[in-house]
Amino acid sequence: MAKCKVTWQRWATSNNTATTASITCSDSAAPWYRWNYVWEIGTEPAKPITIAPRERSARIAADLEVRRRREEREARNARLVAEEQARAVAAAAAGARAEKLLRSALTADQRQCLEARGFFYTMGADGHMYRIKRGRCNNVERVDVAQPSRPPVERLCAHPGLFVPDADTMLAQKLMLECDPAAFRKIANKTPLVAGV
Amino acid sequence: MAEAADLITGTQTDWPEDGRHAMAIMDDWGDTKLIWDKTKPAEVENARRTYNDLKAKGYAAFRVSGKDGEQGEQMTAFDPSAERMIMVPPMVGG
Numbered sequence: 001m002a003k004c005k006v007t008w009q010r011w012a013t014s015n016n017t018a019t020t021a022s023i024t025c026s027d028s029a030a031p032w033y034r035w036n037y038v039w040e041i042g043t044e045p046a047k048p049i050t051i052a053p054r055e056r057s058a059r060i061a062a063d064l065e066v067r068r069r070r071e072e073r074e075a076r077n078a079r080l081v082a083e084e085q086a087r088a089v090a091a092a093a094a095g096a097r098a099e100k101l102l103r104s105a106l107t108a109d110q111r112q113c114l115e116a117r118g119f120f121y122t123m124g125a126d127g128h129m130y131r132i133k134r135g136r137c138n139n140v141e142r143v144d145v146a147q148p149s150r151p152p153v154e155r156l157c158a159h160p161g162l163f164v165p166d167a168d169t170m171l172a173q174k175l176m177l178e179c180d181p182a183a184f185r186k187i188a189n190k191t192p193l194v195a196g197v
Numbered sequence: 198m199a200e201a202a203d204l205i206t207g208t209q210t211d212w213p214e215d216g217r218h219a220m221a222i223m224d225d226w227g228d229t230k231l232i233w234d235k236t237k238p239a240e241v242e243n244a245r246r247t248y249n250d251l252k253a254k255g256y257a258a259f260r261v262s263g264k265d266g267e268q269g270e271q272m273t274a275f276d277p278s279a280e281r282m283i284m285v286p287p288m289v290g291g
Contacts, residue, residue, distance in 0.1 A: 105283070
């Protein structure tokens with residue numbers, strides 16, 4: 001059987017024997033109390049379901065609490081989404097600045113290689129050639145000077161302790177390898193990729 | 198990070214082309230550029246103080262020419278005539 005809230009007219013009609021729609025009650029609680037009947041509709045005569053005042057108050061309080069918590073949750077989620085979006089915008093701007101700084105310090109060949117293949121080669125002060133790939137960790141590889149396209153002989157991992165965009169990390173690695181590769185190698189975690197290295 | 202009053206942040210992403218010198222300090226915003234005019238002693242002193250502060254924190258300083266990626270040179274002391282400097286935060290093993 002379907003349930004429905006009784007409309008005022010139907011309620012007034014069913015509970016009032018007067019010829020008008022107004023209801024006279026002995027106190028203000030009575031019409032509200034009777035208004036909260038929930039009527040079952042079906043082939044049988046409608047049966048009012050009585051809700052005790054105390055239980056009704058508890059139900060109202062519980063509904064309000066549920067609504068309050070839902071609103072709090074929605075507000076918190078909206079705030080988190082906004083913060084995440086702001087962080088993403090800031091990160092993108094930082095990445096663009098870092099990319100510009102990196103490109104200003106590369107040769108034309110290095111820029112072209114970086115754009116096309118995602119890495120560039122640089123000659124260290126120690127006579128070794130290094131390939132610096134995009135990234136922050138494990139992105140530096142020592143390669144054969146004569147055949148840099150061959151698999152690397154060693155992988156090194158060192159980056160700024162401060163969290164900076166990846167392009168800044170790559171620039172820092174390039175500068176250190178070109179000026180003080182011994183210091184870089186001392187700091188870096190090294191992974192030999194060829195036996196005997 | 199330097200607390201220089203004339204530290205230029207956020208607004209200038211390019212190296213200055215008007216003859217002034219600049220120090221790009223790597224940070225989580227990409228980089229912050231401190232720009233100075235070598236003919237103005239106050240600005241030079243400000244840049245020198247910033248340089249010394251960063252070196253004390255372990256930053257490495259490199260002079261770059263900006264000419265087609267010409268190899269940089271590590272700096273051990275502040276040189277007000279260096280047109281472009283890059284300050285790299287202390288490196289750690291990954």
